[in-house]
Amino acid sequence: MQTETKSPFTEHLGELRDRLVRSFIAVGVGFAGAYAFKEKLFQVLTAPLVTAMEASGDAKMIFTGLPEAFFTYLKVSLLAGIVVATPVLFYEFWMFVSPGLYRKEKKYLLPVVMLSIFFFALGSSFGYFIVFPYGFQFFLGFATDTIQAMPSMKEYLSFASKMLLAFGFVFELPLVLTFMARMGLVTVPFLKKNRKYALLLFFVGSALITPPDVITQVMMALPLMILYEISIIGARVFGKKPLADEEQTDEEAKNNTDTDPGPDTAYHASDAASDKEKDAKEPDTKDKDTTA
Secondary structure, X not given: OHHHHHHHHHHHHHHHHHHHHHHHHHHHHHHHHXXXXXXXXXXXXXXXXXXXXXXXXXXXXXXXXXXXXXXXXXXXXHHHHHHXXXXXXXXXXXXXXXXXXXXXXXXXXXXXXXXXXXXXXXXHHHHHHHHHHHHHHHHHOOOOOOOOOOOEHHHHHHHHHHHHHHHHHHOOHHHHHHHHHHOOOOOHHHHHHOHHHHHHHHHHHHHHHOOOOHHHHHHHHHHHHHHHHHHHHHHHHHOOOOHHHHHHHHHHHHHHHHHOOOHHHHHHHHHHHHHHHHHHHHHHHHHHHHHO
């Protein structure tokens, strides 16, 4: 009995180990392929900063330590390898989790994962194409004849990766609030009532996440305000119905069942009519027998 109880758990551990090994191999292959294009990848990542620096007249980056450039290229290649291996990672995750899910849970999990990837990519793209150019232009505006901006490779990679991750995660807001509404944790009236507090939290959170300047704070808070309104729409469409509405729906269904005659009811009614006709014909038969 003890062996039978532990057997499924050990099988799951073995499957988890195999899928993790395949996931690491996929990331390693993606890392090796990305390292061959490390300069191009870093050039793409630094394009908004280089464009802003060219406008000020100097577009050079530095590295302050001997191994800094090497390790920066390694980090860029690793990030690119993870992005390239995302389909394999998602496949291994899905194949490990799906056997333990019901059909209804599978129906919801797949769209949620795909939407989360979409919103994360949308947020990162918004930060890269819109926030970075204006933010870098603002920071480089403090340069003077005696003060020159010389960003290093390590500092820029750390700053850019944090900002892209931050914008990617905050753009998950509609998905999170819609899921909470589906679980019954929040409602549409609750979201509408606390809109002003949510806006305050958006600006405070933007001030904590972004650099201490007004431009990037506003450029993060404004999309959050729009995403909050989208969350209210999503909660209205996909949110859990109130208990009163569910009881009313059940009562209407019950009334329809009581009023609408089903096939069994119609069958019994036809039997009753035929019995009445049979009873009406029986006295005539008895009178004929008596006369004879």
